[in-house]
Amino acid sequence: MFTAPPEDSIDRSGGLRPAGVGSAGSASPWWRDAVIYQIYVRSFLDSTGDGIGDLAGVRAGLPYVSKLGVDGIWLSPFYPSPQRDHGYDVADYKAVDPVYGDLDEFALLVADAHRLGLKVVLDIVPNHCSSEHPWFREALAAAPGSEARALFHFADGKGEHGELPPNNWRAMFGGPAWSRVEEADGTPGQWYMHLFTPEQPDLNWRDPRVAPYFDEVLRFWLDQGVDGFRIDVAAGLFHHPDLPDSDDPGADERTRDSVNPLAWNQPEVHGVWRRWRAVCESYTAVDGQDRLLVGEVSVPTAAEQAAYVRPDELHQAFFFHLLSAPWNPDAFRKVIGEALRDIAGTGSTVTWVLNNHDQVRTVTRYGSDNSAAGAARARAAALLMLALPGAAYIYQGEELGLPEVDLPDEALTDPIFLRTGSRQYVRDGCRVPLPWSGHASPFGFTGADSTARPWLPQPGWFADHTTDRALNDTDSFWHLYRNGLALRRDFHLRGDATLRWLETPPDVLAFVRGDGLVCAVNFGGQDVPAPVPGTPLLASAPSPAGVLPGNAAAWWAADPPGAV
Template identity: 75%
Template sequence: MSLNTHRWWRDAVIYQVYVRSFLDSTGDGIGDLAGVRAGLPYLKKLGVDGIWLSPFYPSPQHDHGYDVADYCGVDPLFGDLAGFDLLMTDARRLGVKVLLDIVPNHCSHEHPWFREALSAPPGGAARSRFHFADGRGPDGSEPPNNWHAMFGGPAWSRVTEADGSSGQWYLHMFTPEQPDLNWRSTEVAAYFDQVLRFWLDRGVDGFRIDVAAGLFKHPGLPDSPDPEADARTRDSVNPLAWNQPEVHQVWRHWRTLCEEYTSHDGRDRLLVGEVSVPTAREHAKYVRPDELHQAFFFDLLSAPWNADAFRKVISEAMQDIAGTGSTVTWVLNNHDQVRTVTRYGDCGTEGGGLGTARARAAALLMLSLPGAAYIYQGEELGLPEVVDLPDDVLTDPIFRRTGSRARIRDGCRVPLPWSGHASPFGFTPGAESAKPWLPQPAYFAEYATERALADTQSFWHLYRNGLQLRQGLPQLGEGTLRWLETPPGVLAFVRGDGLVCAVNFTTAPTPSPVSGAPILSSGPCTADVLPGSTAAWWISDRTHP
């Protein structure tokens, strides 16, 4: 570990800020960069090492900023570049790293390049930056292949040519408003070099890369071998559209670009990828020493609440990913997933006891694992998923594309509650403010930040205490893990020199693996007994056999 102590990212804890739902400074009901800046002291107090900002670039907001119209600006919804620079200044003063969300797989249909492509003739250079193709059938009225979009429906839309005729089709693996860029075009690669440099020159500490296993498509654009599987919304199962070998060339180049900046001032710049691939072994290819520094390991997030499942996922990650020389990047939640309290419980709208206990235990487990961890905003408050939003307020393009509420993401994006007993709960200022862009349920009053800070038994204090110990104990963060023998339904492991973490996945109490009271536990925990749905940490050189 001593060889990498200067590499802050290896065991960093990063807080994901979904900007439009974090804190509104202007009263328009939408969070903004000034709100993030105002919240920095709160995040510093929580104890995170850095923040990852969701896209705030100019965008028509068809997918809440993941449809980018200008990669080198700030949408007026969220502020301006001067406000971003002030945010960076405050973050540096507080010692908080800042990562930006970069979206290289696709852009907005309002991006100047795509507008140019629509006005260009078939085969023109402007269209080569995207995936334009002739349709099938005698009149070209059928899509070029059978691919489906991740958010529902076909992955192709037909354009009307400049002369008014029905023309070619363009590829969009998410929505028609998000045309996929063609990374076989040298112009695309050169453009993103400029984008990265623009933000690196403004002092950012790195980038979270959206759809990092995408970018390249099979050059022949053939039919998917399993079109039914490919139609499952949001599953990256089409091997012709994802995880093509050429994508690794991009990450090697971006790594070199970041290291160029590091060589000038000694500050590591981080590249962390959203990598959805079938196995930990395939995942490991993205974090080889000359590629991405990190890639989110989603298997822990998707594992059922089961000791054997968690042990298998953790063991595979330690073997295959940590074996590359990188560290595992653990996540339990993000802006695309059902919140942890709800996911782990059969608890109804507000989460309830079982989901809450399991989510607290999972948080301590994640913070004790070797490597880095990412926390989605509101998880430190124990927020549940809002599952009963009315149809007329839903904004997720999945709902618009499919007409189904299954797997929609609005429920985890409801604006945070900060104070008070009624909406907007301090999220947006002033009596004349607009309503929050998504309605907050009345029960959010119980989860408001001001209450969490005042209650020493709250989720917030559990995270805060775990982060403090993680920063102060050399056994935590980067390093090794050794499993202990445990009864069925219980996991326990040793970190470094005698720090033990144990998790009881059952609902019945079990003997603890260490004598004495723990230094931290996710729920009430007496000496020598680990209650059900509880995690705890001990420091000891003696463990029960």
Template identity: 50%
Template sequence: MTSTQDAATAAAAPGTFAPAPGDEWWRTAVIYQIYPRSFADSDGDGIGDLPGITARLDSLADLGVDAIWLSPFMVSPQKDAGYDVADYCDVDPIFGTLADFDAMLARAHGLGIRVIVDLVPNHSSDQHTWFQQALASPPGSPERARYIFRDGRGENGDLPPNNWESVFGGPMWDRVTEPDGTPGQWYLHIFDSSQPDFDWTNPEVREQFRGVLRFWLDRGVDGFRIDVAHGLIKKDGLPDYTPPADGDSMGGDDDDVPYWGQPGVHDVWRDWHEVAAEYDGDRALCAEAWLPTPDKTALWVRPDELHQAFNFPYLTTEWDAAPLRTIITESLRAFPAVGAPSTWVLSNHDVIRHASRLALSGESPQGEGIGPLSAAQPIPELGLRRARAASTVMLALPGSAYVYQGEELGLPEAVDIPDSARQDPTWFRTKHEKYGRDGCRVPIPWEASAPAFGFNATGASWLPQPASWAEHARDVESRDPESTLSLYRQLLAERRAHGLGSATFTWLDGFPATVLAFRVDDVTVIANLGDSVVALPEGRILIASEGFTGRELPADTAVWLVAD
């Protein structure tokens, strides 16, 4: 911690938190996640693409975001929607070409929008040239040393090297057939069997990814979102491990998992930090690191490592004032203590959309998803009301915020996807026991009366769109001053106008335990998470997540107040 931070911390009143100093854009940015296959489809094949993104960027400039993050669009067999990469330095033809990427990047920059690219370093596709070379090479060869190959246990090596279970279900090991046709070694895959894990103790792997970083940075990208940033290094000896039965599949609720959060991974990020620092313009590195606490997560964003890490403890906190107050406090303490901003996020392509998740009729562990036969079902009106209030709170918090495509429309999870249409590997590897993530990945609606709601001109859609989404279409919500889209536009505009991303935060006393009450710069935020109305303090209502009359704040509603 710097002396400046020490002084700021010492001077702060109890419940007051000052952000870490620095004026880099990523410290305060609102970053919009685009899931390319579900954003906009220019050629009508039912899969979104880069020209489709380019054609719709004006809508994001109008929304008021600072940057976009694109989920993978690189060459891939698409066994896991692009998170199985076969070529890290080219665009998959289903999304377009490198020229299409360059055109999209230029258009975004012309609109003042920065571009972050998703990078998947933990594993490749099994179709990657390196893995194909490994399969064709003998045990102990340099080609196999790029991945994690091990001999099996048991008399004939018939048992996997340990008992690890894949995040997507089933064993974390698959056995290969050697070039001579005999059963051979086993390879590790944290996720699907088509996604073999790299061995990040191998210098050749590290050098390959330095080249990948420079390839995209040379094209002008503004940073990278790093997939599974806590998973690259595995514990020495690969010891057996059995996760809790009700645990988080990505390791966010367990302190000692031999394939998550190992100390050696920090050396990788120090190396990447140095590569990014070679380039002008404050290039940003953001970690997808599912860790149990903000203090653990903050280790990933120390001054010589990554710049941001997704605040998953915040995302997974239930709609309850006490735990939310705790996680906000811990975040505003832990991240500035290492010189980093906190990031805030409520939805992404891996979790149930928060317009459904915040009002489920029962428990739904992360990664399982929900479908028509799930015990937990969303309560639509309550979910949307809570989602709007939660977003009103989140976008007032200092630091950087992430918005997942469609949440600005209030989109709920798509629950009633036919079994025959599902595509998430989780659905297949668990033999249809877990629905997985398809429900949050359905193509978003643009025009209510157009084919595929304007996703394209043909009506094709790689996942079916609920008919009810017509009411959430952007053209409908654009005309409605009370819509969720109008709320987000107002929140982002006032967040920028009041400088909330870099403001000092102070908790306010004197409110019921079911209320979140705080001040950021000159804005007072009151959120009622209880069942009874709450009297508002003095001040003009600048923004309200729901319309109401008088000075009593209804349940599941949040407001921003400013002095009259």
């Protein structure tokens, strides 16, 4: 039997806000400065006792999310799937996998989220589907040159007997980007492309049947009441039509190749986002409510990303350069400046992220040299991100200060590890189910009477990071995020894209926002004089008046001289 999170871990009142209305009462579209909480459904909360999170678990945890003060939730894929990549291999785009619930449960989730003033954003995967999708199963049964195979990238191999892949492209998750099929007569046949795993064949977006199919998918979920879509691999979809060899195919089987210009960021993809924007606008025209398109756009520069958020394309694109910036003020100032210049210059807003389900958790990433420093830097980075102009996304568990979990090889499920044997890019460590309460696994993630273990093992030290403990500790990460989100609204930072840099010592980055809010970050390890007199309104570490500690950030209400 499912046990809801402890009463002191959730707020049943929910901090209600009318759906569709920003906290500051702004008439600006809600997505421009929204803060969205990313829920990895498998690892959020398990309502059935099978060790896997589900939609009913998400619904039970919504008051906790609402109390944090965010504007909406982004749900990882919950569609029917063989789960070879935990849902990013979709077998049916218009249904719910029974392991997560059903459409009735999803309807209840949307209704509860909207009652709490939370938007609901779904993850959609248009670059590839599952090898169990009916289209691909039909393609395997069909002959070379058939209409069924035209929906994918089937090609004859090279070599005397077609025994070599059609080109030298590498898969993102290791190995060649091609797999050979056995034809109906039992002989080795054509090859098909998969830029991730063989269980995720790439769709051929040049075929005229693919775009209308995804129009139907969008409309299906919009009719269920969703408020937008996060688009997986948004710089993908189209590949060079001739499929030539790449000059940079990847060094070996353990190289994660994400820079092949022949496979990514082709100009035709922008037509898809214009089409999807038109679908969303058709719903807005009926009820006046904006629907969001936010893309996972992995491109080398802010200027290239800006092309995806032009007024008739995506509303947002995740700006990963902040996430990947090393911990020093020059790097942060550079990427922030480029984003505000190139992306905000399109009329969109920058969409900031420090972590997601594919990245090493922030505490660990910033603490490679010192674990205590990692936690301090993660707290400081959180205040920095929340002070920046634009939107922001928070990955579940970041508000608890969770470090990365170092799992043993036998526990790993990531297809990157299964295909390569390398732990370098393995993502399981940031996907371990959340700890809600108690002193031992399952930490309230699943019902107390369940005998099933969480799908990834939780370490004993999770006891120091449970939600009930975080809510009761006013110095916790959770309270830092909650207070930062509240002050972000109070200072009308929402909708104000201005930022003025301040003159600072070498290790310090400081700027002015909105109605005179100053944010300063000390990237060094030693205390320095604060750039603003007086005690800060909010700080990531104890900060006496006139002092900014090392690896700390603080906010003040002031309009100091020296802006540049």
